[in-house]
Every structure is written in structure tokens, then in C-alpha cells.
Amino acid sequence: MDFALQVMVFLTFLALVSVFSMEPVMADRHSRQWTNDKGLNSLGNEDLVTDLPGQPAVDFRHYAGYVTVNEENGRALFYWFYEATTQPNEKPLVLWLNGGPGCSSVGYGATQEIGPFIVDTDGHGLKFNPYSWNREANMLFLESPVGVGFSYSNTTSDYEKLGDDFTANDNYAFLHKWFLKFPSYRKRIFYIAGESYAGKYVPELAEVIYDKNKDPSLFIDLRGILLGNPETCDADDWRGLVDYAWSHAVVSDETHKIIRENCDFYSEDPWSNDNCSDAVGEVLDQYKRIDIYSLYTSVCTKTSKRSDDNSMQVLFKRTSRMVSDQSNLFHSVFAFSVWQQFSLL
Numbered sequence: 001m002d003f004a005l006q007v008m009v010f011l012t013f014l015a016l017v018s019v020f021s022m023e024p025v026m027a028d029r030h031s032r033q034w035t036n037d038k039g040l041n042s043l044g045n046e047d048l049v050t051d052l053p054g055q056p057a058v059d060f061r062h063y064a065g066y067v068t069v070n071e072e073n074g075r076a077l078f079y080w081f082y083e084a085t086t087q088p089n090e091k092p093l094v095l096w097l098n099g100g101p102g103c104s105s106v107g108y109g110a111t112q113e114i115g116p117f118i119v120d121t122d123g124h125g126l127k128f129n130p131y132s133w134n135r136e137a138n139m140l141f142l143e144s145p146v147g148v149g150f151s152y153s154n155t156t157s158d159y160e161k162l163g164d165d166f167t168a169n170d171n172y173a174f175l176h177k178w179f180l181k182f183p184s185y186r187k188r189i190f191y192i193a194g195e196s197y198a199g200k201y202v203p204e205l206a207e208v209i210y211d212k213n214k215d216p217s218l219f220i221d222l223r224g225i226l227l228g229n230p231e232t233c234d235a236d237d238w239r240g241l242v243d244y245a246w247s248h249a250v251v252s253d254e255t256h257k258i259i260r261e262n263c264d265f266y267s268e269d270p271w272s273n274d275n276c277s278d279a280v281g282e283v284l285d286q287y288k289r290i291d292i293y294s295l296y297t298s299v300c301t302k303t304s305k306r307s308d309d310n311s312m313q314v315l316f317k318r319t320s321r322m323v324s325d326q327s328n329l330f331h332s333v334f335a336f337s338v339w340q341q342f343s344l345l
Contacts, residue, residue, distance in 0.1 A: 044063065044182045047081075047181065048063050049061075049062050049063060049064050054124075054126040056126065056127065056128040058085070058116065058128070059085065060082065060083045060088065060116075060134065061083045062082045063081045064078075064079065064081070065078070066150075067174050067177045068177070070153075070158075070170075073155035074154030074155060075152075075153040075154070075170070076146075076151065076153075077142060077144055077145075077170065077174050078142075078143040078150035079141060079174075080110050080115075081182075082115060082116055082132075082134040082138070082139045083134065083138050084135070088138055091138055092188060093137065093138045093185050093188045093191070094133065094190075094193055095142060095190070095191070095192045095193070096109045096114070096193050097109075097171075097192070097194035097202060097205075098194065098195065099194060099196025099198040099199065099201065099230075100196065100197050101148075101167075101201075102147075102148055103196065104143055104148055104149035105144070105148075105149065109195075110139075114133045114139070115141065116128060138185070142171065144170065144174075145167040145170055146158055146159070164201070164204055168201070168204040168205045171201070172212065176218070187221060189223050191223060191224055191225065191226060192206055192222070192225045192226070194226075195227070195228040196229060196230065196231055197231045199227050200230075200231055202225050202227055209222050210222070236265075238265040242256065242259050242263075242280070243256075245283050245286065245287070248295055250283070250287065251282060251283050255282050255283065258278075259276065259280060262275040262276040262279065263280065
């Protein structure tokens with residue numbers, strides 16, 4: 001069983017255990033005992049995780065559970081919430097959304113990237129992540145839309161309606177119902193963060209919040225959004241890919257010049273230009289020789305993750321305006337330090 005499959009099996013086990021192990025206080029062997037918090041109502045306390053197998057000892061609370069966003073259709077989103085490691089009452093709330101579309105914010109963001117508990121390399125345990133974002137913020141990881149991770153709908157037709165607007169409206173409904181569980185966060189400074197296809201999810205949710213904030217009773221104190229390697233628009237993503245490769249010495253000045261002079265990524269068929277498609281092919285070929293996620297490090301073994309793995313193939317056709325769905329891996333790169341931004345709050 002490869003590591004990715006081990007991780008998903010292990011996460012499924014953890015999530016099922018967590019959902020069935022929610023009590024009003026934390027288990028002593030994992031952290032100090034907690035009493036009821038005035039910032040929570042009974043609904044929030046019901047989601048308190050008490051016994052997560054293999055969890056390192058920590059001094060903060062975390063919660064997991066469902067929020068029903070549509071009672072009539074039985075549509076519910078799954079979340080995992082980690083309080084900040086210190087001074088949670090003074091730190092902002094950050095909603096994290098993975099992209100895809102279809103990637104789990106729990107299976108990736110929370111347990112492989114920026115959450116406090118990372119699945120160990122053997123796929124059988126957890127280890128503490130010293131770089132977890134909950135050192136600087138209260139982190140809310142949301143499985144969205146329905147059909148992703150443990151989020152679901154009891155109405156089959158909901159899965160046929162999935163789209164960016166549908167997702168933004170469900171996420172907005174989730175936030176207001178989640179605040180009913182955790183009222184102390186209702187007026188908290190709020191950020192939305194995400195990666196990949198969240199380049200669409202995040203700003204679209206931000207727009208809904210902005211529009212709805214005209215009603216004071218619905219006000220959410222949104223201060224900003226944070227995007228990493230985001231899907232934005234096809235043309236800009238291609239330009240970002242090419243410019244990033246050139247500026248990091250992945251391709252030559254000559255190749256970059258050919259692309260600039262021959263590629264109109266805003267056209268319906270940029271690949272009809274032979275010079276353009278050949279030069280872009282050279283960019284993709286160079287990326288296959290290295291690790292696109294770590295340009296300057298060696299690929300140590302045959303089993304190391306490389307840019308030419310099946311999961312990272314980028315195939316383009318001359319008749320296509322854009323590449324295959326795997327193009328999500330090559331969106332324009334936004335370089336920023338989220339850690340520094342949080343530290344400045």
C-alpha cells in the first residue's frame with residue numbers, strides 16, 4: 001500500500017473515531033483537562049475531540065463535527081477546528097479551504113500541510129507539526145463542497161448542482177451556523193486562506209461576505225484573503241507558469257522570448273501556433289526533470305516524488321484552450337509569507 005493510500009485510510013479511521021469521541025472535556029492523557037468555556041454553547045462542546053488515537057500531548061482544544069447548511073436536503077459540511085496554541089481569545093480566526101476541486105481540507109491541509117497533527121511517514125500515526133498555523137491563529141479546516149471528504153448531502157440532485165456559486169453560498173451558510181456553535185468567534189478578526197482551486201473558492205466566498213455585510217446582523221469581520229499557488233484564470237495561470245520558470249532558471253532566455261512573442265494565452269486556441277506549443281512543451285519537459293515543488297533540491301531515489309509522476313503530468317492539445325485537469329498543479333505562483341502576516345497582527 002503506497003503512502004498516499006495509507007494516509008487516506010488512517011485519516012478515515014481518525015475522523016470516524018473523532019466523530020464518536022466528543023465530550024465536554026479533554027482526555028487527560030492528551031492535554032490538560034478543560035472545563036466548559038463561556039465562549040461556547042452546548043453545541044460547540046458536543047464537538048470537542050477527546051480521544052484522537054496517537055495524538056501528541058498538546059495544550060489546546062480542537063473540535064470536529066458537522067454543520068448542516070441545508071435542512072431540507074440534508075446537506076452538511078464537515079469541519080475540524082484547532083484553537084490557537086496560545087491566547088486563542090486574542091488571535092484571529094482563519095478558514096482554510098483546499099482546492100482541487102475535490103481535495104480534502106482535512107486530508108491535505110490539516111494533516112499533511114499546516115495543521116498541528118501531521119500523519120507520520122509510515123501512515124500509521126501522528127506527529128506534532130512545529131510549523132502549524134495554529135501557533136498564530138485559530139484554524140478552521142472545512143471540507144467543501146459536499147462530496148469532498150466527509151461532507152455529504154442526502155439529496156442526490158445536489159451533486160449535480162455543484163459549482164463555484166453553489167460552494168460559496170454553502171460555505172457562507174456554514175460560517176453563520178458555525179458561529180452559533182462558537183459564538184465567541186462571531187466578531188473575531190477573520191481571514192480566508194487556501195491553495196490551488198481555492199483561488200476561486202476564497203475570493204468568491206469573500207465577495208459573498210462583502211455583499212452580505214451590508215446587513216449589520218450578518219456582519220463578518222473579514223480583513224483579508226491569503227492564496228497560495230492559486231487557480232485564477234487560464235491565461236494568467238499559463239503566463240505565471242512560464243514567467244516563474246524563466247525567473248528561476250528552469251528555462252532559457254531564448255525559450256522565454258519565443259513564448260512571449262508567439263503565445264497569446266487569451267486566445268481560444270493558443271496552441272495553434274507551432275512556435276508557442278513547442279516552447280511551452282520545452283517548459284513542461286524541463287519541469288519533468290526536477291521536483292516542481294522544490295526546484296533546487298535533488299531527486300534522491302527512483303521512488304521520490306517527481307514532476308513527471310502520473311499525478312503531475314501536464315498534457316496539452318493544440319485544439320484545447322487549456323491543459324488537462326492536472327494543470328491545477330502549475331498555476332501562477334504567489335510568493336508571500338503568511339507566517340509574517342500573522343505575526344504582524
